[in-house]
Amino acid sequence: MKITLYALFLSVVLFGCGSSEKTYKAKAFAANEDFNVFPKSKKNILTIVRTDSGASAAADRFAIQSKDTTITIDDAPNAAAKKFLLASFINTQKTAVLVQVASEAGKMAPFYIITVKDGVTEVVSLNKASKGAEDKKYTNGLEELTRSNILVNNDFFITTINSRVYPIKRQNPDERIQGKFFMYSSDKTTLVFLTANSLYQVNTATGETFNLPLPASLTSAPETLVGNIQSGYTWVVNANGTSFLKKNADDDRIVDIKEFKH
Known part of the structure; x- marks a missing residue:
């Protein structure tokens, strides 16, 4: 009985932790970009999720979600990225987050701003x-x-x-x-x-x-x-x-x- 309950609990946890993924093409930064965006709905914000915890804060890794969808960045020829070594909001409204891709390149790894404007998610390259x-x-x-x-x-x-x-x-x-x-x-x-x-x-x-x-x-x-x-x-x-x-x-x-x- 205990085994059955544990299996049921585990399946619920795994299902609850699951989320969809969506890939966004990174666009070049434009001088008139406005990131001071206020959401029209509480659902139109971004969430920083810690995906990996390391021995130090520098070893932590993060994902960015819009609602329950994990964001993947397509910026070819760079490899598609959904895991970041740095993630920080640049506004209090939580509609814009600065990220740096987690890669062996370390500090040479690319930076992006993920933003939600009028419910639409965009990725802006800072490279x-x-x-x-x-x-x-x-x-x-x-x-x-x-x-x-x-x-x-x-x-x-x-x-x-x-x-x-x-x-x-x-x-x-x-x-x-x-x-x-x-x-x-x-x-x-x-x-x-x-x-x-x-x-x-x-x-x-x-x-x-x-x-x-x-x-x-x-x-x-x-x-x-x-x-x-x-x-x-x-x-x-x-x-x-x-x-x-x-x-x-x-x-x-x-x-x-x-x-x-x-």
């Missing part, structure tokens, strides 16, 4: 081809600059407060920025990247850029670089109201150390 010589060094996957500001592979800047995704204008169109995020302006719209010989700056709101060459005496001494930038450079607002870091006309102005994040 751009790059031929940069130092891509492996500067393809850092997801970097949380603050709790609400996210950088993805030096190509996209995400603000979860308003669910905006900004493409970051490259210094060279054929390669992702060959540098490390260094700091941003006080309004967090101008991002500064430390490259081999300059501070490449790009404003995410306007698309304006400014490349500030640095003398070898600064770049060859990383231990004093922040202090030298702090004392010798200033945020200057241009005619469009955009802030860029520039060398001081004099050395009296000191940049607040709080402005530096790395």
